[in-house]
Amino acid sequence: MPKLGMPEIRKPQLIDATLEVIGEVGLGKTTVAMISKRAGVSAGIINHYFGGKDGLLNQSMRTILRELNDGVRERREALPADWPIERVRAIVGGNFDSRQLDPRVMKTWLAFWAQAMHDEELARLQRVNEKRLLSHLRYELRKCLSREQAREVATGIAALIDGIWLRGALSGGVEQAEAVKLIDSFIRGQLGLWHSTSRVQIASNY
Amino acid sequence: MPKLGMPEIRKPQLIDATLEVIGEVGLGKTTVAMISKRAGVSAGIINHYFGGKDGLLNQSMRTILRELNDGVRERREALPADWPIERVRAIVGGNFDSRQLDPRVMKTWLAFWAQAMHDEELARLQRVNEKRLLSHLRYELRKCLSREQAREVATGIAALIDGIWLRGALSGGVEQAEAVKLIDSFIRGQLGLWHSTSRVQIASNY
Amino acid sequence: MPKLGMPEIRKPQLIDATLEVIGEVGLGKTTVAMISKRAGVSAGIINHYFGGKDGLLNQSMRTILRELNDGVRERREALPADWPIERVRAIVGGNFDSRQLDPRVMKTWLAFWAQAMHDEELARLQRVNEKRLLSHLRYELRKCLSREQAREVATGIAALIDGIWLRGALSGGVEQAEAVKLIDSFIRGQLGLWHSTSRVQIASNY
Amino acid sequence: MPKLGMPEIRKPQLIDATLEVIGEVGLGKTTVAMISKRAGVSAGIINHYFGGKDGLLNQSMRTILRELNDGVRERREALPADWPIERVRAIVGGNFDSRQLDPRVMKTWLAFWAQAMHDEELARLQRVNEKRLLSHLRYELRKCLSREQAREVATGIAALIDGIWLRGALSGGVEQAEAVKLIDSFIRGQLGLWHSTSRVQIASNY
């Protein structure tokens, strides 16, 4: 019998190598030769495990999406359900945690985003993710805002997250603290618009 | 009136074709053969006029950047200098005018953005543009806010512009009215944070 | 009764799978992976039992040659030695029995034939077979014809067998009855040429 | 302007090289690298002119089919329409002229034949050809035989042509004279079956 459990070793190994290479040279210049060399295996093995370059890229995409989702969920669920604003801040923070701010990861995200414009499979994955972010934000905001207000603020937060992230990707980096501060400020502004005397408890470190 | 030389005919012709093809198949699958066929000329001519594929892509990038800037400037300058908030809204509107919301243009933008991650020449162009947007916003906001406040609000607006745009690119489209409304709401919220009794004149259609 | 070793199980299993796959996708597209999958075993086992793909193909070839020969011999020997024309007809019938007319078998034959043009080992096998067919025909015909006449008629019958078979392979099928009828007609014509008043007994169902 | 008329030079050049290589190493071992090297051009040019290996093989097939047809037609039409048997013999001769008996051409034919079993495009071409041969034979035989008789004799001649050819391909060669003699014999035998006192004029060199 051949070595058992190799798929569980090789697949993550190849996906990691893929993300590294994309982060370094860009999706357009990434070749299976580079990836396999980085992973320390032969090029042919990619077809063995992923059916081809496309399959590997697809799985890589799913992996970073899942990592993002897992990180955000952990942060959010670590807080009580009756602290909605804190939970929103946790969601924001999760989108800017150190793993996501790794320049190579940011480059990979952008590459996949551009790719998704012309690849329905990737586009679908991205849309699901976008909807999930929005949905979680709305759910928490609903605890202290009207349906319409929650919808609008959630949309704004989501846009700020992506916008800060995108501008950061271009200019060389994002400061998590800066990002969280800006979004906090947006939330306070929005809450203020509707609650001149807001009773929502906002953490003192705002 | 000088007679137009071939360069003045061929270059825009090829740049238009480039943007169309990128919008349709993506930067990664765009070939000079496709571009030249679309433009109705031979493949070799691209090297003649642009020195190669890279030169053509670079010029194409500069073209859409210039179009965006020109559009934004026209809208901004059409308003009095002492209507800063209106001018900010004009800047926002310019970033979401119909030309920029053409799906093919959005795809091209995203493609160039991803490409810029690994191409210093493109990255420089993008950074210059980002700085210009921020600078204009700050300049107008300075007329009714402190330096620090202006900086922060400008950063937020820029992030919202890019974030709304990015999410729209993915989900299939952006509604200009929605975008402007969201950013208006942000501005009002931010102004409210600092001026509980704001004296800034905000257009009545807010 | 000796217990069957694995070789006696595996070899026919793999040869059958080989013929099936060749019949379905053609020799050129047949891979060991396909064959082993069809046989329900691993790819590596082919080298274990046949020393490689070539060995398996060679054995497969020998198998269908043997099947054809066995079938023809059985039919021929089932008839009395002093019914030469009936024996000739039995040889013809054997070449068009249902096993040989299976479209997958016909495709395999043709594939091996083409392959034999460039593979001396296969060519040798085929030549032996061709000679055997001719030899049997001549042997029977010699009982009622001169050496020269027997040689010529045998050559014609062999050519007709292969020609009918080849044309049938292309056009989608052969009718055994049609084939036998045509060759009968040829034999009668040939006999008639030399024996205006032939004394050879030809079966009444001619 | 580039060199004009290159397609008319390159295409036959590449097709010739293809037939030569297939004739030498077999279809299965033929690579575009071999073909282009033989033709003295680069491998890429094959895609330029034929869209890929398949296109080249297809065109090569069409070429040898056309050559055979042209040769047969010329021979047939060189004889008076009221010499049907002579015309039939011309058709037979055309199928065994020196060009068709070149071992490389025979190998190519056989390769294509096997390939056609799994390639509908090739199969269609072959069927058209088979039908044409049969049709011409029937047309000529109709001039001296009944419809049914003409059909049967034509079928037999066609089978003999292919069978002799196939057996020759395997055993290393065909003698045109032998082939024609055998088929002549068949024709005479068949004519004799129906016309005990045949009035059909058969050339004296029979």
Place this chain on the structure above:
DNA sequence: CATGAATGAGAATTCATTCAT
């Protein structure tokens, strides 16, 4: 100016075979 023929480097993919388990 413009063409498109031609090149050649590079990329993905295929696949028979080997071999540790």
Place this chain on the structure above:
DNA sequence: CATGAATGAATTCTCATTCAT
């Protein structure tokens, strides 16, 4: 015995670029 992981050579196809006309 048997597996299937792994390899690496071979092959097809792509494509930017060059260049003779």
